[in-house]
Amino acid sequence: MKRLLALTAVMTVAQTISVFAANCTAEVQTVEKGKLTVAAYDYPPFSVTSGNGASGIDFDIVKRAAEENCLEVVTLTLDPAATIQAVVSGKSDVAIGSWNRTEKRAQAVSMSAPTYLDPMGIFSKDGSDSVESFIGKKVGTVQGYLWVGELQKLLGPDLKLYPTPVALAQDLEAGRIDVAADGYNSGVYLQKTADGYKGIKIVLSKPDERVQASVQAAQAGIIYTKGNESLGAALDKSIKAQHEDGSIVKALEAVGFDKKVADVGEPRMVK
Template structure:
């Protein structure tokens, strides 16, 4: 993404303190003072999460940079996708990461940072389906937590199975217990290219279909954080803007083989 001259100028004036780890005069409210508790799940390349709590990838780089610039130690909690959101809602974690989409539903119980990057919906199938119409009537699956779940349930009804993780879905797809899966395109294409994941499965960006909002207006991803924590949200948004502007976020996505065009997020929006 190419920030405008105005944005770059504003950031140069507003961010000198946030950009240096040694200057921590700003008070940011967190569950444990001096620490940023991060709930994460394994979703390469956005988040590589190990059971021992080690996290790397695009999203961890973003929150770690934020924490470092504000003299906060990162404490990680690794769990299933849906559990990361509940961890923040219940006050056990400050933020949740893992390519989460900005949605109206989540705004009711969580606050959402400025957008990070675009996440297209992907269709995973042996048939190479690219349209929603081509998948109707088939045994379909997706993972709990994606905002397109409700739209898919309306179309597929009992033919749609919900999974706790992408790995569980992939196993059924490979074993022919499932005909088609709906997951994020970015992560799937990355894992297929780098790790040989989804052998024999075609991963395609879903063509626009008004029945599935995610195909018409690709969602923006976000860092989810405790609702009402203004000090955390304001500082986080400023850090994200800085990381867009200084090229560090572009480097992070290039390092995993993605086109930095996914950083061209546009104005913040929350999908229904």
């Protein structure tokens, strides 16, 4: 009986491999033939690196695309800045880690169809959920974020800039500021897994034309080799299917994100 079960399992695996092979009608160009080299850094829950390779939301997205095109996944674990350079230099096919789709970035590399949003969150003790709630309060945010310029124009001296999200969180928890604008995704994940933002409510901002990031959040995507049309088409086709069958929204909800984070809309680039 055990031999029969084992034989059945082998046959099932063989049939699965045959199905993948039959579906690989177009060859995808990669750095190493038959393999998809993935540059990854540690940025949970999107890219989680370990001695055994990688995992996470972004990794699962590219892994499925690789399987659909009969490609073996090979992982390169690097520092954040080095992941993009690995693609530019031709050492890697793709880079993962919740990279935003920006016009500046697209000058050096290509970006896949949007995978999910990277929205602005509002962090407060009282549950503030709008830009309007910032008026008359001491507000904090992090240097370099997309919404900094608009908030400076709106709030003037009532806006305090911080060098890191950690410094921002410390002042918010201590009551030195009333409310903060920070990355929704990273905040929710840190609060859930690392006991961060104690006593703080994190919500998606309501749309407000005065701060465009609250109206149209930045879209994340998978970075890939500039001009590699076959790889881009394979990634885009797979990402579309993963949106349609609910795989991406399920992965986002599993780590505590609002399902709206999966509602990417039409592809766009941040200027």
